[in-house]
Amino acid sequence: MSLLTSPPVKRALRPVLTALDRRIKRLARLENTELRRQLEETRRQLDSVAVKSYAVELLLGRAGRGSHRTPTRTQVGKLAGEVREVTGVDTAERHVHLAYRTLVVLEALGSGRVAGGTMNVVGKLSAVPLLKPPNDDVLEIGTLHGLFAAGLVRQLVSAGYAPRLTIVDPLAEVQLQPGHVLGADPSGTPISEKVVRANLGLSGLPEERIRLRRGFSNDPGVRAAVSDREYGVVVIDGDHSEEGVREDLEWAETLVASGGVVVLDDYTDRNWPGVEAAVEKHLEGDTRFTFIGRTSTSGFLRAR
Ligand SMILES: C[S@@+](CC[C@H](N)C(=O)[O-])C[C@H]1O[C@@H](n2cnc3c(N)ncnc32)[C@H](O)[C@@H]1O
Numbered sequence: 370m371s372l373l374t375s376p377p378v379k380r381a382l383r384p385v386l387t388a389l390d391r392r393i394k395r396l397a398r399l400e401n402t403e404l405r406r407q408l409e410e411t412r413r414q415l416d417s418v419a420v421k422s423y424a425v426e427l428l429l430g431r432a433g434r435g436s437h438r439t440p441t442r443t444q445v446g447k448l449a450g451e452v453r454e455v456t457g458v459d460t461a462e463r464h465v466h467l468a469y470r471t472l473v474v475l476e477a478l479g480s481g482r483v484a485g486g487t488m489n490v491v492g493k494l495s496a497v498p499l500l501k502p503p504n505d506d507v508l509e510i511g512t513l514h515g516l517f518a519a520g521l522v523r524q525l526v527s528a529g530y531a532p533r534l535t536i537v538d539p540l541a542e543v544q545l546q547p548g549h550v551l552g553a554d555p556s557g558t559p560i561s562e563k564v565v566r567a568n569l570g571l572s573g574l575p576e577e578r579i580r581l582r583r584g585f586s587n588d589p590g591v592r593a594a595v596s597d598r599e600y601g602v603v604v605i606d607g608d609h610s611e612e613g614v615r616e617d618l619e620w621a622e623t624l625v626a627s628g629g630v631v632v633l634d635d636y637t638d639r640n641w642p643g644v645e646a647a648v649e650k651h652l653e654g655d656t657r658f659t660f661i662g663r664t665s666t667s668g669f670l671r672a673r
Pocket of ligand 1: 482483484485510511512513514515516517518537538539540541543544545546560584585586587606607608609613
């Protein structure tokens with residue numbers, strides 16, 4: 370029999386053991402209460418995060434535009450690197466952040482949507498002013514709801530330009546793309562002159578600096594009406610077929626000012642292979658354009 374189990378020792382230890390036992394139970398109760406309190410606090414915090422992230426989803430989610438506006442830090446960092454590479458501007462990242470806000474604000478206030486993924490749109494919005502177009506004249510071929518054009522104007526104003534904007538678009542109720550049947554727009558907003566003009570109003574550009582020409586970019590009448598000036602920026606974002614982009618590039622050769630910038634939307638986008646095919650063929654021929662780089666799925670040319 371060990372000393373500890375001997376009856377006299379057990380008797381002597383009993384009060385101590387009982388006190389110890391009570392203390393352990395009290396501690397366990399206290400720990401349980403503390404644990405429960407911490408669990409409830411964590412749960413409250415999670416509930417509040419869920420409520421906030423739902424509100425963020427309402428503001429920046431896919432619904433109503435097909436693409437979300439919630440890029441990751443990695444995506445933004447990569448895009449900033451691409452913008453820096455194309456433009457040679459060291460502070461590209463700051464411009465990417467500002468362009469992102471321009472996009473978010475315009476879609477929040479405007480009617481309809483800007484077409485395309487977030488990095489594609491933000492890349493164009495940030496790079497164009499940094500490429501220092503030689504004058505204030507901008508031509509956009511294909512505008513949808515006019516919100517990208519409004520964003521580009523704001524970006525150019527922020528860079529010290531006083532833009533004059535010309536837009537060519539058939540303003541058909543739904544977006545037209547040869548070879549594709551595109552249904553109702555995800556935003557539910559029809560394409561119309563009223564919508565485009567209201568959206569351009571958000572850019573702050575006075576009406577007299579906006580020219581909206583309804584029609585197709587290969588229509589001789591349309592071309593004649595807007596070929597009265599040399600453009601510092603031409604955005605090719607209309608007919609995405611190889612033939613359509615080829616025609617727009619040929620026209621752009623005659624329109625872009627020396628040192629001017631051509632933006633090729635959806636360049637290298639797998640959904641629109643005609644854009645890259647047309648650009649590559651065009652650059653193999655006799656051209657004033659030099660390919661200067663790409664951000665996300667936008668290509669940039671500079672005119673001699
Ligand atoms: C991809 S959306 C333009 C998106 C707009 N630039 C943006 O970033 O939100 C293409 C637009 O070009 C129009 N379009 C199609 N073919 C065209 C053409 N040949 N000339 C001008 N616009 C055209 C479509 O109807 C549509 O409104």
